[in-house]
Amino acid sequence: MSLLEVNNLSIDYITGEGTLRAVDDVSFSLEQGESLGLVGESGCGKTTLAKSMMRLLPDNGFIKAGEIIFKGDDIVKKDKEGIRKLRLRDIAMISQSAMNSLNPVHTVGDQLVEGIRAHSNATKAEARKRAEEVFEIIGLEAKRLNSYPHQMSGGMKQRAIIAMALSLNPSLIIADEPTTALDVVVQDKILKKITEIQEHIKSSMIFITHDISVVSELCESIIVMYAGRVMEKAKTEVFFKTPFHPYSLGLKNAFPSILDIGEELISIPGAPPNLMEEQVGCRFKARCPYRTERCQKDEPQLKQVEEGHFMACHYPERIGEFTEKASKRETWEAVRERLIDEGGDGI
Amino acid sequence: MMNKEALVQVKNLKKYYQINRGIRQLFSEEKIYVKAIDDISFTINKGEILGLAGESGSGKTTTGEILVRLQDVTDGEVIFDGHDFMYETREEEKEFRKEIQMVFQDPYETLNPRFTIFETIAEPLKIYGMKDKDEIYRRVLEVLQIAELRPAEQYIFRYPHELSGGQRQRVAIARGIVLEPKFLVADEPVSMLDVSIRADILNLLKDLRDKMGLTMLYVSHDLSTIRYLCDRIAIMYLGKIVEIGDVDKVISNPQHPYTQVLLSSVPVADPDYRRESIEIDDELPDQINLPEGCRFEPRCPYATEECKKCDHTLIEREEGQWSGCIYSAEDLPSGK
Numbered sequence: 177m178s179l180l181e182v183n184n185l186s187i188d189y190i191t192g193e194g195t196l197r198a199v200d201d202v203s204f205s206l207e208q209g210e211s212l213g214l215v216g217e218s219g220c221g222k223t224t225l226a227k228s229m230m231r232l233l234p235d236n237g238f239i240k241a242g243e244i245i246f247k248g249d250d251i252v253k254k255d256k257e258g259i260r261k262l263r264l265r266d267i268a269m270i271s272q273s274a275m276n277s278l279n280p281v282h283t284v285g286d287q288l289v290e291g292i293r294a295h296s297n298a299t300k301a302e303a304r305k306r307a308e309e310v311f312e313i314i315g316l317e318a319k320r321l322n323s324y325p326h327q328m329s330g331g332m333k334q335r336a337i338i339a340m341a342l343s344l345n346p347s348l349i350i351a352d353e354p355t356t357a358l359d360v361v362v363q364d365k366i367l368k369k370i371t372e373i374q375e376h377i378k379s380s381m382i383f384i385t386h387d388i389s390v391v392s393e394l395c396e397s398i399i400v401m402y403a404g405r406v407m408e409k410a411k412t413e414v415f416f417k418t419p420f421h422p423y424s425l426g427l428k429n430a431f432p433s434i435l436d437i438g439e440e441l442i443s444i445p446g447a448p449p450n451l452m453e454e455q456v457g458c459r460f461k462a463r464c465p466y467r468t469e470r471c472q473k474d475e476p477q478l479k480q481v482e483e484g485h486f487m488a489c490h491y492p493e494r495i496g497e498f499t500e501k502a503s504k505r506e507t508w509e510a511v512r513e514r515l516i517d518e519g520g521d522g523i
Numbered sequence: 524m525m526n527k528e529a530l531v532q533v534k535n536l537k538k539y540y541q542i543n544r545g546i547r548q549l550f551s552e553e554k555i556y557v558k559a560i561d562d563i564s565f566t567i568n569k570g571e572i573l574g575l576a577g578e579s580g581s582g583k584t585t586t587g588e589i590l591v592r593l594q595d596v597t598d599g600e601v602i603f604d605g606h607d608f609m610y611e612t613r614e615e616e617k618e619f620r621k622e623i624q625m626v627f628q629d630p631y632e633t634l635n636p637r638f639t640i641f642e643t644i645a646e647p648l649k650i651y652g653m654k655d656k657d658e659i660y661r662r663v664l665e666v667l668q669i670a671e672l673r674p675a676e677q678y679i680f681r682y683p684h685e686l687s688g689g690q691r692q693r694v695a696i697a698r699g700i701v702l703e704p705k706f707l708v709a710d711e712p713v714s715m716l717d718v719s720i721r722a723d724i725l726n727l728l729k730d731l732r733d734k735m736g737l738t739m740l741y742v743s744h745d746l747s748t749i750r751y752l753c754d755r756i757a758i759m760y761l762g763k764i765v766e767i768g769d770v771d772k773v774i775s776n777p778q779h780p781y782t783q784v785l786l787s788s789v790p791v792a793d794p795d796y797r798r799e800s801i802e803i804d805d806e807l808p809d810q811i812n813l814p815e816g817c818r819f820e821p822r823c824p825y826a827t828e829e830c831k832k833c834d835h836t837l838i839e840r841e842e843g844q845w846s847g848c849i850y851s852a853e854d855l856p857s858g859k
Binding site for chain 1: 806
C-alpha cells in the first residue's frame with residue numbers, strides 16, 4: 177500500500193467574481209520513503225494541493241471532489257480532532273514564509289516544546305530534550321532554544337522551523353518552497369539537511385518549488401502541474417533527459433544553467449488560462465506549438481507512455497518530432513504570432 | 524567587447540550607514556557604522572553588461588542605487604561619461620538622470636496603478652520637455668514595440684492590473700528606455716517572474732545592448748542568469764568586491780574562495796552531474812564588527828594567519844580576471 181494516494185482531487189475557491197477551479201481532477205500516489213518534486217508556474221495549484229493534504233485551505237477553499245488516502249484513511253473525511261492528531265505527528269509542513277510565523281514574544285524553545293506537547297504525550301522535560309535533539313540534528317546549538325526570533329538570522333529561523341516540523345518524526349513532510357527566501361549558500365546547506373533527515377527517519381517528502389534544478393538534485397520523481405492539472409509525472413532522471421509533454425519541453429528551454437550550455441534560452445509565449453472560466457480541451461492549447469483540432473475539444477487524460485512515465489497529451493507517438501522541434505526558436509515564435517493573430521497577448 | 528571605452532568608472536566608493544543604538548550613544552563620542560560598501564572600484568565599458576552578484580547584505584543593491592543616485596555616497600567618485608555627478612546640483616543632475624535609468628525587481632510595485640501604460644511611459648517624455656502630442660504618442664508606441672508589447676495599440680490604454688508580471692516588467696523597461704539613456708541599472712529584474720517567461724526578459728535586455736548599444740549593470744543573486752546575460756561579473760561580499768572578470772572565466776575557473784563556495788552551492792538541473800559543494804559556516808559575520816583583514820577569513824576553508832593582513836587588493840590572476848584573495852586558486856593553502 178502506498179503511504180499517500182490522491183484520487184481525482186478537485187479544489188475550488190469561491191471568490192466574489194465566481195468560482196476558481198484551482199485543482200482539477202488530480203491523482204497521484206507516494207510510496208513510503210519516496211521524495212516527490214511538484215513543479216509549475218505560480219497559480220498552477222501546487223500550493224493549494226499541498227495545503228489540502230493538511231486541511232489548511234483558506235476559508236473560501238473547498239475540496240469539491242476526490243479523496244486523499246493517507247495510511248488507509250481519507251483525510252478529506254476526517255473531523256477537526258482527527259486532523260489535529262495527524263498534523264505534526266504524521267504530516268508536517270515547512271512553508272516558505274514559515275520563519276515569519278514564529279511568535280516574537282516567546283523563545284524559540286518554548287514554541288518548540290509547546291508544539292511537541294500539543295501533538296504527543298511528552299512531558300515538559302521530555303519535550304525539551306527532544307527539542308535539543310532536533311536542534312542538534314538541524315545544526316543549531318541547544319542554547320539557541322533560549323533565543324527569541326529577532327535574535328536569529330533568517331537561515332537560523334528557517335532551521336528552527338524545520339526542526340519543529342521534524343520533531344515528531346512525521347511520515348510525510350510537505351516542503352513548500354522552504355528555502356526560496358534564503359541565500360544560495362544557506363539554501364544548499366538546509367536542503368542537504370532536510371534530505372539527510374528525511375532519509376534518516378525514512379519519511380516521504382513532497383517538495384514544492386519553481387526551481388527545477390533543486391528537484392533534479394533532491395527528488396526521485398517529479399510531477400509537472402499546469403493550470404490545476406498534472407501534465408507529466410516521471411522518475412527525475414528520466415524526466416530531465418527526456419521530458420515528453422510539450423509544456424515540459426518548453427520549460428527545459430527556458431531554464432538557465434550555471435554550466436554553460438551556450439544555448440539560447442527560449443520562453444513559452446502566452447500565459448496560463450484563467451481558471452475562473454470553464455476549461456474546454458487541453459489547458460496548454462493556447463501556448464502549445466503542436467495543437468490540433470482535437471486539443472481544442474478533448475481534454476487529454478494522464479496516461480502511461482512508458483514504464484513509470486505518465487503524460488497528459490493526445491499525441492504520445494509524436495514525442496520524437498515534438499522534442500526535435502521544441503529546441504528551435506521558430507517553433508515558439510510561431511506560437512507568439514498565432515496568439516497575436518487570435519487577438520490575444522503575444523507575451 | 525570591441526569598444527573598450529569606459530562609460531562608468533567607480534573609484535573608491537564608500538557608503539556607510541550610521542546606526543543609532545539608543546540613548547547611551549548620545550553620551551558617547553563613538554559612532555557606529557554599517558559599512559554597506561567599503562572602498563570598491565570598477566569600470567563598466569560602453570556597450571557592456573556587468574553582472575553584480577552576492578548574497579543579501581553584500582552591498583550589491585546599494586551599489587546599483589548609488590549609480591542612479593537614489594542614494595548619496597559617503598566617499599569616493601562615480602564618473603559617468605567623463606564627469607563626476609555625485610556632487611552636482613539639482614539642475615545638473617536632471618541632465619544626467621536622462622542618461623541613466625533603472626528597472627526594479629518588483630513589477631507589481633513600481634508602476635503607478637492609476638496611470639495607463641501610455642501615461643506611465645509618456646511621463647518622462649513630458650518631464651523632459653516633449654510637448655507635441657502626436658510625437659509623444661508615436662514615441663510611446665515605438666518603445667512598446669521595442670519592448671515587444673505588440674501590437675502596441677492593444678496595450679497602450681490598459682492599467683497595470685490588466686497586465687501579467689512579464690508584461691509589467693516590459694512596461695518598466697519601456698519606460699526605462701524611452702529617453703534613450705546610455706546606461707541602465709537592472710536590479711533583479713526577473714526574480715519575481717515565472718521561469719517560463721524569464722528568458723524573454725533576459726533576451727530583451729540582451730537585444731537592447733546589441734541593437735541600441737545600451738550599457739548595463741545587472742544586479743542579481745542568480746549566477747545562472749548572470750552567466751547567460753553578462754559579459755563580466757563582479758562578486759561582492761560584505762561591502763567588498765572579492766572577484767571581478769570575464770563571466771565565463773570567473774564561473775568556470777573561480778579564483779577567490781568565496782566565489783568558489785558560491786558557485787559550488789548552485790543546484791544544477793542535470794541528474795548526471797555530481798556537484799561537490801564546499802562546506803562553510805553559513806552565518807555571516809556581524810556587519811558592524813567586521814573581521815580584521817580578509818572579511819571572508821572566519822568562514823574560509825583555506826584561511827591562514829596571513830589572511831589577517833589581507834586588504835582585498837584585487838590582483839590579476841588570469842588575463843582580465845581579478846581576485847581579492849592573497850592566494851591564487853592553484854596555491855590555496857590547506858587552511859586551518
